[in-house]
Amino acid sequence: MSTSMPRASLHTLGCRLSQSETSMLADTLARRGYQLVEFGKETDLLVLNTCSVTENAEKDCRYAVRKTLRHSPHAFVAVTGCYAQTGATQLQKVPGIDLIVGTQFKMNLPDYLPAPAKLRKQPEPELRHSRTIDREDFVLPGTAYSDSTRALLKIQDGCDFMCSFCLIPFARGRERSRTAEDVLREARELAAHGYRELVLTGVNIGRYSYQGLGLVELLRELESVPDVTRIRISSIEPTTVPAALLEHMAGSTKLCHYLHLPLQSGDNTILQAMNRRYAVREYEELVEQALALMPDLGLGTDLMVGFPGEDEQAFANTVMTVERLPFSYFHVFSYSSRPGTAAARLEDQISPAVIRQRSKALSELSRTKALAFYQQQIGHTLPVLFEQGERDGFRTGTTANFTRVAVAADAVEAGSIHQVTITGIMDGLAYGRPVATVSAPSHRPLL
Ligand code: SF4
Incomplete structure (x- = not known):
């Protein structure tokens, strides 16, 4: 090692939830004396948090390891995350990896590292992995600081829904919730460090359940933390949104009027084959209820194209459904067969060229x-919460319904909330004029 303080670089290949876990691992390593360095910079330790949802998981992982070893040939490489759980055997063959940590042991990864002075490449990777994953409610070891004014707050893990295309229940295990005390402990710490918005994350957060507390009760507790200004719910399964949650959201001054409800397909036959738990009409009714209570709602969704059996009519049904509903954006995913899932055994796989074409059509519609x-x-x-950093003389921020707004950078500070009058749109951004300060930044340094 070149410095007295060992350097650690952490990199996430997965979703928001994985990002929050990486941030928490970074916090633990920093508290144990590591100096955190940006991914891509010279380091003594690489922690790679992988994803198994895409078919490129192994390739992406190989690339990140190779890239690091090119500038830091002696770096100890630890790999964790969903692909470390589902693809441990394949990862053992990837050159340059020293430690593989499956889901069960992920948050204890720092405990399995050699002492900093003994961090060196191993002849072959050590494996910390179990096929079964705990079902117990959990606490987490630290605080997931981010470099934004928004912080991700993990409240739940795992999923029992078994959608036929999805590997997540295998990669992350069954549903379990983080104890409310521990969620509140981290929320207070994040607020004390100046984070203005908490984004609640998990695999299936609508299923939050801890000692009689559901998601609505947890939200009430979080809203009572004095310095928490805004709370946002990340993606939530449509069948887990009760009327009580919509009513609470509509009446809350802290919970953002924003829902990301994965639809996946607008065709009932495909939804059934996906093992989704709703029909198109039920989804539409939920959206109607939400909009009746919150006409200003920001509504996002995920759509999957090319699921086996998605014929022209099924795709046309999806297009008609999304045209009808007032989405503010959608994420389009191309179906790829994941070995081990029920959908991988289905016939009628759709050709890559058709998938590309459909994906392009939906992405255009999203714009x-x-x-x-x-x-x-x-x-x-x-009200707009402004982010750090400026570009071309503008600073950007987000409204509660997730409209991205840019204003003259010298008119507002990062971390402040201002009332902004929206005056125009350009290149996917709203532009506006600040008219009043709602709250100044806390002036506690964001990490
Ligand atoms: S709800 Fe379905 S898509 Fe979402 S994590 Fe669970 S199984 Fe996967």
Whole structure:
């Protein structure tokens, strides 16, 4: 090692939930004396948090290891995350890996590292892995600081839903919830460090359940933390959103009017084959209920194209459904067969060329919907939480319904909330004029 303080670089290949876990591992390593360095910079330790959802998991992982060893040939490489759980055997063959840690032991990864002075490459990787994963409610060892004014707060893990295309229940195990005390402990710490918005994350957060507390009760507790200004729910399964949650959201001054409800397909036959738990009409009714209570709602969704059996009519049904609903954006995913899932055994796989074409059509539609949503905001005055960093003289931030807004950088500070009148739209951004300060930044340094 070149410095007295060992350097650690952490990199996430997965979703938001994985990002929050990486941040928490970074916090633990920093408290144990590591100096955190950006991924891509010279380091003594690489922690790679992998994903198994895409078919490129192994390739991405190989690339990140190779890239690191090129500039830091002696770096100790530890790999964890979903692919370390589902692809441990394949990872053992990837050159340069020293430690593989499956889901069960992920948050204890720092405990399995050699003492900093003894960090060196191993002849072959040590494996910390179990096929079964705990079902117990859990606490987490640290605080997931981020470099944004928003922080991700993990409240739940695992999923029991078994959608036929999804590997997550195998990679992360069954549903379990983080204890409310520990969620509140981290929320207070994040607020004390100046984070203004907490984004609740998990695999299936609508299933949060801890000693009689559901998601709505947990939200009430979080909203009572004095310095927490805003709370946002990340992706939530449509069948786990009760009327009580919508009513609570509509009446809350802290919970953002924003829902990301994965639809996946607008065709009932495909939804059934995906083992999704709703029909299109039920999904639409949920959206109607939400909009009746919150006309300003920001509504996002995930769509999957090319699921086996998705014929022209099924795809047309998806297009019609998403055209009908007032989405402010959608994420489009191309189906790829994941070995071990029920869908991998289905016939009628769709050709990659058709998948590409459908994906392109939906992505274009998403841009059109986003533009329509942004246009509706023109003339409105909305509170905007501003981010760090500026570009071309502008600072950007987000409204509660997740409209991205840019204003002249010298008019606002990072971490502040201002009322902004939206005056126009350009290149996927709303532009506006600050008219009043709602709250100044806390001036506690963000990490
Ligand atoms: S709800 Fe379905 S898609 Fe989401 S994590 Fe669970 S099994 Fe996967």
